[in-house]
Amino acid sequence: MRKAGVLALIGRHADAVPELVRALEVLPATSSVEWQARTRIWLGYLQLCLGHLDVAEREVLRAKEMLRGSEASMLRLTAIENLAEIAVAGGNLARGLQLFGDALAEYAQVGAVPRFVVVDLLAATYLSAGLVADAADLLDKFVGTPLPVVEQAELHLRQSSTLLAAGDLSRAHDIAIRSAEMFQKQGRTWFERRARLVAAASGHDDPDQVISLARALDAESAREAPMALTLAGRLSRPQDRLALWTRAASYRTHPNALVRAAAWHAQSLAHEEQHHRGGVLRAAAAGLDAIDEHRRLIGSSELRALATTHGRDLTTIALRHAATDPRTLLRWSERTRATALAQPPATSDAATIPASLAALRDNGRRLAEARAEGEPTDALERERLRLERAVRSESHTLSATTAEQQKPPTVEEIVAAVGDGCLVELVDVDGTVHVLVTHAGRVRRKVAGSTEEIAALLGPTQMLLRRASRGRATDMSALGGQLQEAILGDAVRLIADGPVVLAPTARLHGLAWPLLPVLGDRPFSVVPSAGQWLRARATPRPAATRRRTVLVSGPGLATGGAEVPLLAASHPDATLLAGRDAALERVLDQLDGADLVHLAAHGNFRADSPLFSALDLADGPLTVHDLERVRRAPYRVVLSACESGVLAPVGAEELLGLAAALFSLGTAGLVSSVAEVNDTATADLMVELHASLASGADPATALHRARRQAADDPVAAGTAAAFLALGV
Template sequence: MRAVMHHPGAKEQADAVVRLADLDPARALGPAREAVAAAARERDAAAGSVAERAWGHALLHCGEMDDALRHFRRSVRCAERAGSAALAAEARMKMAFALLQRGRPATALREIDLAVPDLDGAPAGRALAQRAIVLHMDGRLDEALAQFDAVLPTLRATGDLLGVQRLLINRAFLLADRHAFAAAEADLLEAGRLARQLGRELTEGIVAENLGLVETLRGDIPAALAQLGRAERIIAEHGAQLGWVQRHRAELLLSAGLVAEARDAAERAVATCRRERRLLGVPEVRLVLSQAASLSEDPVTAVAQARAARREFARQGRAAWAELAYLTGLRARWTSGPPPPVASARIAAMVRVLAGAGWPAAELEARLFAGRLALARRDPERGCGLLREAATARRRGPATLRARGWYAEALLRKDFGDPAGVVHAARSGLRVLDDHGAALGAADLRARTAAQRTDLAELGLRTAVAGGRAEAVFEWAERGRASRLARPPVRPPDDEVLAGLLAELRSTAREAENASGPAKTLPRQAALERRIRDHIRQRRATGGPATEPVRVAELGRALGERALVEWLRLDGELQALTVVDGRLRRHELGPAARVADLLDRLPFALHRMADVAAAPASAAAAGHLLANAAGRLDEALFGPLPELAGRPLVVVPTGILHSLPWSVLPSCAGRAVAVSPSATLWHAANAREAATGPVTVAAGPGLAGAGAEAEAIAAIHHVRPITDGTVDLVLAQLAKARLAHLAAHGTLAVDHPLFSSLRLHDGPLLAYDLDRLGRVPHTVVLAACDSGRSVVCTGDELLGLGAAFVANGAAQLVASVVPIPDAETAPLMVELHRLLADGQPAAVALARAQQAVRGHGPAAAAAAAGFVCVGAGS
C-alpha cells in the first residue's frame, strides 16, 4: 500500500516557525517564507499573521531591523483581516520591541498601549512585561521595576515559563543598573534554568551576556570576561546580533583600565549596532567611546561623541540618558581645560535628573562633578553639600564606587582645611582599590587598573607637598607608583590551554614570515592574541595585603654608601627626592616639558651614531647632538642635586624618564646606576637572596653575530650555549638558571605589551611565556634592541618583556631602553659577562663595560649606551 505523505497546513507551519524563530533565528528565515506562502495559498489570514510575526522575530534577532518591522506591520494587517484583535496585539508587541531597538521608545509605548486592552492572561502579562522594558530603556527605572514585579506572579500563575524566563532576564538587567547584584544574579540563574528546560540555547547566550554585565558592574573582571566570552560564542553560533555583547565588552574593558582596547571595542560596537539597526544602543556605546577617548587624552573626540550621544538620546526622548551624556561631555571638557562655563542652575538640574534615575554610579559622578565645580567657583556651601552626599558611597557598593566615595570625602576634608583627614580618606580609598586589585591574576589588568588610583594618589601627594614634609611627600610618591608590581607574581599550576594557544600563535608567526604569509595569517594571529588575553585575564590571584611604602630609615640602611634619587611630576612640574646617608631631601626642578623635549633627541642621535654605514661627518654631528642634549638633561636632572656626587646611584624615574639611557648623562657616565620603578621595589629586590644554579646562554636566529656572541659568553661561564633552541627548551633552562643571557631580536608590542617578544628558532618567546615558569633567573641579560623598554602606564606601572622578568621575580635585568642595531652589542656583552664572572655587581659591571667599549668606535659606543640595569644592581 502506498504511503500517504502528510503536508502540514498553514497554521501548523506557522506555529512551527514561531518555535524555530525563538530557538535558531537564522534557520527560521526559509521556513518563515514558506509558511507565509502557505497561508496565502490557503487564504488563512490568521496563519499569515502568525507566520509574518515569526518571520519578523527571526529577522529581528539577525539584525535586519527594517525588514523585521515590515513583517510585523504585515502581521498586524493579516490579523485585522482575520478579525483577531489578539493576534494583532501579539504582532504589536513584537513591533514595539523593534521600534525600541530603533531608538523610538515613545512609539513603542504607544504600540504596547494599543495591544494591552486586547489581551488577557499570559499574553497580557507579556505585554506589560514588554512595557516595563521600554520604561527601563527610557530611564524610568522605578516605574519599570514596579511593573516587572506586578506582572511576574501572573506569568507564574498561568504557567507561562517562556514569559517568566524573558521577564527575569530583563528585570535582571534593570537590577544590575541599580547595583542590586545578588537579586540580578538570582533572576539570571533562574532564567538560565528555564532556558535549558525549554531547550532555548540562544537564550542561554543572552543570560551569559547579562551575567557578564552584572559581573562588570560588580567589578569582578575575570568572571565578567568568562561570561561575555561564553555569550559571544553562543550568540554567534546562532547567527544572532552581537552589538549588545560588543557594547558590554567595551564597558568591561573600560572598567578594567584597558582604554585602548575599550575604545577599539566601542568603535566596533557602534558600527555593529548601526549595521544591525539597533539604534537604541548607538548613543549608549558612544558614551563608552567618549570616556575611552577622554582617558586616551583625546578630548576632542570625547566631547564630540558625548554631544552626538546627547542629540541621539534627545531624539529618542530619553531624558535621563541625555543628562548622562551631558555629564560625560562636561567631564571630558574639564580634563583638558578650565572648568566649563555652565550655569549653576543647569548643573543642578542635571544632578536632580541623574539622582532620580536609579543609577548609583551616574548619581555619584554627577554629585562629585557638581561639587568640585562649585568649589572651583568659590561656592563652598553648595560644593560641600554635594561632596557630602557623594561621600556616602564609600560605605557600600562595588570597590570602584566606594573608592570614589572616599575621593569625595578627601575633597571635602581638603575644603575644611583638614590635611590629616584628606590623607586618611585618600589612604582608605587606595586600600579599597588595592584589596580589589589583589584578586586580579593577569599582569596587564593589575597594571591598567592602577589608573583608578590616580585621583586619590595625586590628592595625597598634593596635600603632602603643601604640608612641606619631605617624608610625607616620599610616602605619597611611593603610594602613587608601581603599586601592582610590588605584589608577588601569580604562580598558576600548569596551564595546558595557555601552552596550546601560545604554541599555535608561534606557528602562525612562523607562517607569517613567509612572503605570502602576513595577509593570510594576520586575522588568525589577532584572534589567537585575543583568546590568549581573555584566557589569562580570567585568572585569579590569591590576594593578600598591599605592600606598604618602604620607610626612609629602612631605605637608608639598605642603600649604605649608595644614593637614591626619585623623580616625580605634579601639575606639570618635576621634583626630585634624594636619600643620602639616610637623609631625605626634596628639590623642585622646574617644568617637566623641558626635560621631555631634550629626551626626545637622544634616540635619534644614538641611532645615527650606531649606523656603521654613516659618513664620519654624520656620526660626528650625531655625537655632538647627543653630547649637547645629554649635557642639558644632566643639568636639569642632576644639577640641583649636589649631594649625589661621587656615589653609586639608584634612580627611580617617572613617565618618559623610564626610557632614558642613563649612561649618556655626564653625571652617570662610568658610574654604577641601578634603575627601579619605585624605591620600595628596589628595597625588595636588594633584599632578595643570591640565587644558585647554572648560567644559561641562548641565541636566536637571523641576528648577525648572535651565535659568536653566545659562544664567547658561554666560554666565560664554562657552559655550552643554546644556539638553535626552541621556546620550550629555553624556558626550561631559564627555570633552573641563576644568570641568563638571551641574544635575539626583540620586539616591543606597544598596543599589547605582553606580546612583546624575543625571536627564537620556533617563533617568539613572549612575556606571557614567563607566566608558565615556576621561577626566573636572579639576573637576566637581554642583548636585544629595545628589549628593556616598557609601555609606561598610569602610576608608573610598566608592561613589556623586561618588566615581565622583573614582575616574575628577577632581582636585576640588564637590557636596552632605546632601539639600536643588535649586531653592535657583542663587545659590551662580552666585557659585561667577564666582569660578572669576576664577581662584580651588575650595575658596576655594566658601567665599567660601557666605559671599556668607548674605544671600539661610535657604533659600539652608541649600542652600549642604550643599556641600563633595572633592579637591585648588586
C-alpha cells in the same frame, strides 16, 4: 511583563519592579518556564540598575537554572550576559570578561550575530578595565550600520564615553549631546542624564545645568553620582563647592570599589578646600585602598596596571600635598608607583601552553620565514592580529592567584636599606620633577625641570643612540648635560660619591641614563621603585650547588650571536641553546630557577601592546605572555637585544614589558637595552660584562666596567650607553 520592559527601556526602573513581581505571581499558573525565566532576567536587570547586586544575581541565576536543558538558547545567553554585567558592577572584571567571552562563543556556536546590547555592555566593561582602544574597535564595527533608533542613541552614548576616556574631548562632547537629544525625544530621561554627564565631563557646559544634573543623579543614588557631584563642585561658586563635594563623599561605603574611590577623591577635594592637608592625604589613602581592592581580583598583568588609571586623580592630589616634606613625598611616591609589579602574574596553567599562544608563536615563525623569502604576508598579518586578540582576551579573564597585596615599604625601611649608599627617586608633581635624594639617614628634596621640557629632549636622545647603533660616531656630551640639568637640576650636588640606585618616573624609565655626566662614570642601577629594589635585594640567590648558567642564541643576528660561543668557553658548565635548540619550550624550561641567563636574540618592543614585546627564537617569538608561565624566575638575566629593556608607561606610574614581567616573577637583576644597539659593539660589551659578573661583581658594577672599556670608541660608547642595569 511587557509593560515592565517598556518602563525599563525609558529608565523607570523602580516603577518596573512591582510590575514584574505581579507578573511572577501569575506566570507559574501558565506553566511557561521560558516566560518565568524571561521575567526573572528582567527583574535581575532592574535590580542591577537600582544597585541591588545580590538580589540581581540571585534572580538571574534562578532564571539560568530554570533554562537548564531548555532549547531557549538565546534566552540563556541573555542570562549569561546579565551575570557578566552584574560581575563587572560588583568589581570582578575578570569574571565579567570571562562570562562575556562565554556568551560570544555561544553566539558563534549557533551561528548568530551578537545583539548590540551585548557589544555595548562589553564595550562598557572594556572602559572599566582601561581598555579604551578595545572599546573603540568594538564600537567602530557598528558605526554606519542600520540600528533601531533606540540602539543608535545607546551607541552614541558609549562612543562618547570612549572618546572621553581617550582624551578626545571635542568629539566626545558633540556625540554625547547628539545622544542626549535622541534620548530626550525618546522620553528616556535616565539615559539622557548619563549622556549629559559625558558632555559635561568633556567641557563646554553650563555650570548650573551640571549642578542640576549631578543632583538628579544623586537623587537616584546612581553609581555616576560621585563623579557628577565632584565635577559640579569644580564648576560651582566657592560657597557651594564644599557642599557638593561633601555630598559626593557620602558614597564612601558604596559596594563598588571604584565608586568608593571616586567618593574618597571628592572627600580629598573637600579637605583641600578647607586647607586640611592631613585630611587630604588620609582621604587619598582610603581611595587608593579601594582601588587596590578592585585590582586584587585581577590576574592579568595588563589589567592590573591599567586599573591604577582610576587612581590618577587621587595620586595627583596626594603628591601635591605631600611635596612640601621630603619623607612624606617619598612615602607617597612609593605608595603610587609600580604597584602591579608587587603581585605575581596569574596563568591558566603554567605547565601547558594555551592553544592560542602556541598558534601565535607558529604564526610568528611563518611570518619571519615569509618576510625573509619575500613572500606576501597580508594573510599572516591578519591571522596574527586575530590570535593576539584571542591571547589577550584569555589573559584578561584570569583571576588573581592570591588575594594578598604587597604593602609599600615605609620610609624608615628605605632609609635603613640605603644606609651610606644613595637612592635618587624622581617624582612628577603637577608637571614638575621633584628629586628625592636618600643618603646617610636623610631624605632631601630639590625641584628640577618640567616634564614638558624633559619630554622635548627624549626624541633627540633616541636619534643620537640610533645613529651610534648604525656605526656613526656621535658626540652625546652636550645633550647629556642638558638632560642632567632638566632632570636633576641642583640635586646633582646632593648625590654622594659611589654607586647610585635610581628610581625614575615611569615616563623616564627607558632613558639612556649613562649620558648624564653625574652617572656616566659610576656604577648605578635603575629600578621602578624603591619597593621593587628592596624586594630584589631580599630575593635569595640559588645555592652555589644549584646555580645554572644558561646561554641562548636566537636566529638572524648579524654577528650570529658572536658573544655566545665566547661566553660558553668561559662558562664550561653552562647550558647552551643555539640553532634549533633555541626553541621556546626548551628556553622556558631552562629559565626556570636559573642563576644567570644570557639571551642573545632580536628584540621587538610593542608600544601598542607591551605584553607582545618579544625575543625571536628558533620556533617563533618569546613574548611576555610566555615569560609569565615560568614557575621560578631566573635570578639574573642579560638581554642583549635592541630595546629589550624598554617598558611602556601605563596607568598611574605602572610599567609593562619584558623587564617588568621578569621583575613581577621575582627576577632580582637584569641588564638590557633601551634603544637600538650595534650588534658588533654589543657582542664585545657582553663579553666584558660577563667577565665582571664571573668575578663576583653585581650587574651595575659589571656594566660600569664594560662602559669604561668602550669609552674610547664612539660607536661602542653609544652602544654601552643604551644598556642599563635594572634591579640588583
